[in-house]
Amino acid sequence: MGATPPGAADGSGPENPEAADGRKRKLRRPLAALVTVLLLLFVLPWWTLFASGADWPFPVVLVGTVVFAVTLLVFPLLAVRGHGRRRDDRASRIADTTLGVVWVLFVWSVLGNLVRLVLLAAGVADPDRSRIVVAAIVVISAVLLAWGHFEAMRTPRVARLDVTVPRLGRGLDGTRVVLLADTHYGPIDRADWSARVAEAVNGLDADVLCHAGDIADGTPDMRREQAAPLGTMRSRLAKIYVTGNHEYFGEAQGWLDLMGELGWEPLHNRHVVVERGGDRLVLAGVDDVTAASSGLAGHRTDLDGALAGADPELPVLLMAHQPKYVDRAADAGIDLMLSGHTHGGQMWPFNFLVRLDQPVVHGLSRHGARTQLYTSRGTGFWGPPFRIFAPSEITLITLRSA
Known part of the structure; x- marks a missing residue:
């Protein structure tokens, strides 16, 4: 056998050229996909608004083209600066808002071009045909963005529902469970919004x-x-919290510690039991499904650990951030699982893309013989400060015994 090249065992020596090429190829694929998506998002609205046959004066086309080109070039830089290591909130605000605007223009450009075909079949010629489409896209996009921003920044509405839990004891009938999810405090300072949410929660008893x-x-x-x-919110029996995937982008253990300081019970793969009227309910929680890949010691999704020591005859309310965990919950015979993560799609028609990754986008659903799942649209918003056809919510669930 030949001698081992220096550094080969510990990775400190020269890199294997084949391995380096393999890593480069793996990086090229997502980068190529990202560039393709960005070009599609920007180029289709530009073509629809300025180059599709509306016959605008040259200065209008020139200005529109420059605006789209500069935005396309600057947007990735702002996104990296805002959401990368620097965490520049100002850059994040600009990039996130830009993404929201471009998404709405892209969606309505797609729909507008379908309308263009209808107008063509009806005998409407250019430039009138294209100008009608452009006018509709601009007006609808402006209205939706203004309304969507208002919806994102307002105090969430209260979504109310009764959920029957057959194993729930009569002493716990009428238990009021208030669910928050996806507050996503971020680059836009929403301390006042957070205070209004706390006031609304405290009014729900x-x-x-x-x-x-x-x-x-x-x-x-x-x-x-x-x-x-969050520290001013009140409840009679328990205040419980589990991590979502975004905690693992920004010091998950720190968030668990802070929530403890604010008076919440972090359910880090564990449970508590509450009692009323002589009947008991297990409140369990698991880390997000991304926890294991975060590299944080002791962070993983562990339902067995969360239920360890719990009486199997008692009903269980489980919190797991992502609805996709419901299959595991159903296998374990969980009575009710509460989730968020989807935002209800946040900006239509993104909900159809979310559905490719999650079994439910919003609302109450049944899984297996026993398990029910409630998926919240979320209390705040992520990224683009818009909510379009996906209103935020504070959820009031009243538990009913059979």
Whole structure:
């Protein structure tokens, strides 16, 4: 056998050229996909608005082209600066808003070009045909963006529903569970919004208060002021919290610690039991499904650990951030699982893309013989400060015994 090349065993020596080429090829694929998506998002609206036959004066076409080209070039730089290591909130605000605007223009450009075909079949000629389409796209996009921003920034409406849990004891009939999810405190300072949410929650007279993860985008130190009103929220029996995937972008353990300081019970793969009227209910929680890949010691999704020591005859309310975990919950015979993560799609028609990854986008659903799942549209928003046909919510679930 030949001698081992220096550094080959510990990775400190010269890199294998084949391995390096393999890594480069793996990086090229997602990069090529990202570039393709960006070009599609920007080029289709530009072509529809300025180059599809509306016959605008040359200065209009020139200005529109320059605006789209500069935005396309600057957007990735702002996104990296805002959401990368620097965490520049100003860059994030600009990039996120830009993404929302471009998404709406892209969606309505697609629909507008379908209308163009209808007008063509009806005998409407250019430039009138294209100008009608452009006018409709601009007006509809402007209205939706203004309305969507209002919906994102307003105090969420309360979504109310009764859920019958057959194994629930009569002493717990009428238990009021208030669910928050995806507050996503972030680059836009929403401390006042957070205070309004706390006031709304306290008006619901909760027995159990839940936060299903994705508290914030950023570290606890960056978002402490926005998160502070969580400490003023009240409940009779318990305030419980589990991590979402975004906690693992910004110090998940720090968020668990801060929520503990604010008076919440972090259910880090564990459970608590509450009692009323002589009957008991298990409240369990698991880390997000991305926890294991975060590299944080002790962070993983562990339902067996969460239920360890719990009486198997008692009903179980489980919090797991992502609805996709419901299959595992159903296998374990969980009675009710609460999730968030989807935002209800946040900006239509993104909900159809979310559905490719998650079994449910919003609402109450049944899985297996026993398990029910409620998926919240979320209390805040992520990224683009818009909610279009996917309103935010604070959820009031009243538990009913059979």
